[in-house]
Amino acid sequence: MSQPALTIASLLTDPSLKQACHRWLRGGRYRLEYLGATPDPVRELERRCDSFDVVLLQQGAFPGEAYGELVAQGLLLPAVVIGEVNGRTDYHEAEVHLPPDQLEQLSYSVDAAVSRFLRRGLSSAPPAPASVPSPALAPQAGWGLPSRIKDRLGYLGVFYKRDPSLFLRNLPEQEREDLLASLERTYRDLLLSYFRDPAAANQAIESFVHTAFFSDLPITKAVEIHMNLIDDFSKQLRLEGHKSDFLQDYRLALIDVMAHLCEMYRRSVPPDLPVGAAIAEASTPMDSASSWG
Amino acid sequence: MSQPALTIASLLTDPSLKQACHRWLRGGRYRLEYLGATPDPVRELERRCDSFDVVLLQQGAFPGEAYGELVAQGLLLPAVVIGEVNGRTDYHEAEVHLPPDQLEQLSYSVDAAVSRFLRRGLSSAPPAPASVPSPALAPQAGWGLPSRIKDRLGYLGVFYKRDPSLFLRNLPEQEREDLLASLERTYRDLLLSYFRDPAAANQAIESFVHTAFFSDLPITKAVEIHMNLIDDFSKQLRLEGHKSDFLQDYRLALIDVMAHLCEMYRRSVPPDLPVGAAIAEASTPMDSASSWG
Numbered sequence: 001m002s003q004p005a006l007t008i009a010s011l012l013t014d015p016s017l018k019q020a021c022h023r024w025l026r027g028g029r030y031r032l033e034y035l036g037a038t039p040d041p042v043r044e045l046e047r048r049c050d051s052f053d054v055v056l057l058q059q060g061a062f063p064g065e066a067y068g069e070l071v072a073q074g075l076l077l078p079a080v081v082i083g084e085v086n087g088r089t090d091y092h093e094a095e096v097h098l099p100p101d102q103l104e105q106l107s108y109s110v111d112a113a114v115s116r117f118l119r120r121g122l123s124s125a126p127p128a129p130a131s132v133p134s135p136a137l138a139p140q141a142g143w144g145l146p147s148r149i150k151d152r153l154g155y156l157g158v159f160y161k162r163d164p165s166l167f168l169r170n171l172p173e174q175e176r177e178d179l180l181a182s183l184e185r186t187y188r189d190l191l192l193s194y195f196r197d198p199a200a201a202n203q204a205i206e207s208f209v210h211t212a213f214f215s216d217l218p219i220t221k222a223v224e225i226h227m228n229l230i231d232d233f234s235k236q237l238r239l240e241g242h243k244s245d246f247l248q249d250y251r252l253a254l255i256d257v258m259a260h261l262c263e264m265y266r267r268s269v270p271p272d273l274p275v276g277a278a279i280a281e282a283s284t285p286m287d288s289a290s291s292w293g
Numbered sequence: 294m295s296q297p298a299l300t301i302a303s304l305l306t307d308p309s310l311k312q313a314c315h316r317w318l319r320g321g322r323y324r325l326e327y328l329g330a331t332p333d334p335v336r337e338l339e340r341r342c343d344s345f346d347v348v349l350l351q352q353g354a355f356p357g358e359a360y361g362e363l364v365a366q367g368l369l370l371p372a373v374v375i376g377e378v379n380g381r382t383d384y385h386e387a388e389v390h391l392p393p394d395q396l397e398q399l400s401y402s403v404d405a406a407v408s409r410f411l412r413r414g415l416s417s418a419p420p421a422p423a424s425v426p427s428p429a430l431a432p433q434a435g436w437g438l439p440s441r442i443k444d445r446l447g448y449l450g451v452f453y454k455r456d457p458s459l460f461l462r463n464l465p466e467q468e469r470e471d472l473l474a475s476l477e478r479t480y481r482d483l484l485l486s487y488f489r490d491p492a493a494a495n496q497a498i499e500s501f502v503h504t505a506f507f508s509d510l511p512i513t514k515a516v517e518i519h520m521n522l523i524d525d526f527s528k529q530l531r532l533e534g535h536k537s538d539f540l541q542d543y544r545l546a547l548i549d550v551m552a553h554l555c556e557m558y559r560r561s562v563p564p565d566l567p568v569g570a571a572i573a574e575a576s577t578p579m580d581s582a583s584s585w586g
Contacts, residue, residue, distance in 0.1 A: 223548070251544040252544065254548055259551060269561050
């Protein structure tokens with residue numbers, strides 16, 4: 001199929017940001033539609049919300065309350081917010097943040113935004129189809145996958161599949177290096193804010209973990225990124241005549257990243273068949289009954 | 294199917310160990326056959342290797358060279374060795390070690406032994422079906438899943454599925470507590486040997502990670518086990534008037550565990566369909582062409 005898989009509404013206004021995002025979302029999987037030049041982009045998004053799968057926002061481009069009307073109407077879409085990680089929420093709590101110096105990860109952030117949105121929608125959905133919807137659940141209706149993405153992704157079940165063409169090992173050499181350098185910048189943000197600004201650190205952790213997951217980053221590579229950065233910090237501190245012992249505390253950051261990533265993988269292993277049943281099923285056509293003990 | 298899924302050859306000789314293993318392998322999934330009472334148990338295993346899926350060994354029950362003949366003939370089976378974690382290998386490198394005070398994890402160790410064996414077999418198999426087998430690969434033939442387990446598990450592909458009935462959350466209350474207490478003992482062994490005996494620590498790490506994986510242990514629970522044990526150590530050291538700062542170094546052990554567990558989960562996520570293709574496939578029956586942007 002040559003049709004784009006995801007239609008993205010872009011509310012970016014900064015021209016260089018637009019250009020960079022366009023570059024990192026090339027390929028057949030995305031169709032970008034720019035609403036930033038319309039008289040009232042948020043209003044335009046509101047009007048045509050139903051024709052988009054994902055929205056791309058620029059931090060601070062519109063006043064904070066601009067998205068309030070969308071939220072009030074339950075018009076929620078998976079969202080990527082381009083801007084510094086500062087721990088604040090622009091649109092809704094399942095949005096994904098990506099700093100402008102890390103746009104190499106934009107495809108991964110788009111996947112992460114859809115994945116987070118789906119999970120969020122599922123976790124706030126009424127517990128069983130037969131149950132009577134409680135009034136308390138009504139304000140969360142927007143999470144009930146109301147957009148057209150519901151119909152399309154609904155069939156895939158709980159899990160949004162990863163795209164192997166985005167896996168680190170499947171990228172051309174130069175893109176692989178770009179992505180790793182970008183991930184290093186994310187991890188650097190994470191370390192710098194880890195003890196100073198936990199909310200910002202959390203956004204950076206999520207950004208790192210999402211890209212690590214969707215790029216199928218080998219775990220040793222994540223550990224390596226941590227060690228190299230700590231090594232750099234340590235050298236710099238010693239050059240400046242400072243102590244560097246406290247850097248050991250940053251092992252907590254790595255534990256945090258590992259725990260998040262591990263949990264993300266854990267939840268992505270599909271519900272399994274019981275081993276016995278699976279073996280029985282697989283063996284039926286060729287094992288004679290006598291080979292069973 | 295009421296037939297047992299796995300037939301286990303037990304070479305245990307210690308009566309209380311036999312009894313305990315029998316207790317922890319109850320249920321319909323296993324059929325235990327005791328060879329320990331035959332005149333020459335290893336010889337008996339050699340003779341009937343083909344009728345077993347897994348072998349249960351007792352560390353030190355037979356001289357170290359007893360299994361050499363099996364290995365020489367390429368008679369390899371997934372193996373669980375009951376005994377202290379000491380970093381030594383009894384039978385072959387894919388064997389799984391479990392100390393006798395942690396037998397609550399025996400079912401998980403059996404699954405781990407099969408899983409490790411399958412992976413080991415696959416990683417040493419000739420790279421492509423069409424390639425000419427090189428003589429260098431010949432001594433590894435035993436890893437080529439030669440036993441009947443090959444025919445039965447081969448159909449499941451690379452991954453040995455987890456059994457949800459073994460998941461922590463699906464266990465009865467008392468068994469859940471037993472398993473957690475057992476995991477704590479494994480983690481304690483791991484910490485105690487971490488800096489002193491890396492080979493033993495590795496076996497303990499693998500034992501912990503296998504059970505965590507096959508019991509679908511929430512990641513926060515693994516972190517909690519670490520923190521509780523470090524807390525206990527710290528209190529005890531302070532009571533005895535010692536410093537406890539060095540305990541921070543044990544964060545490296547937790548990073549090690551997380552990295553292992555994360556990598557195990559990562560490799561268990563099945564090869565995915567490209568997102569675009571999956572969406573297109575799922576949407577074909579119900580989306581009209583016009584809804585594609």
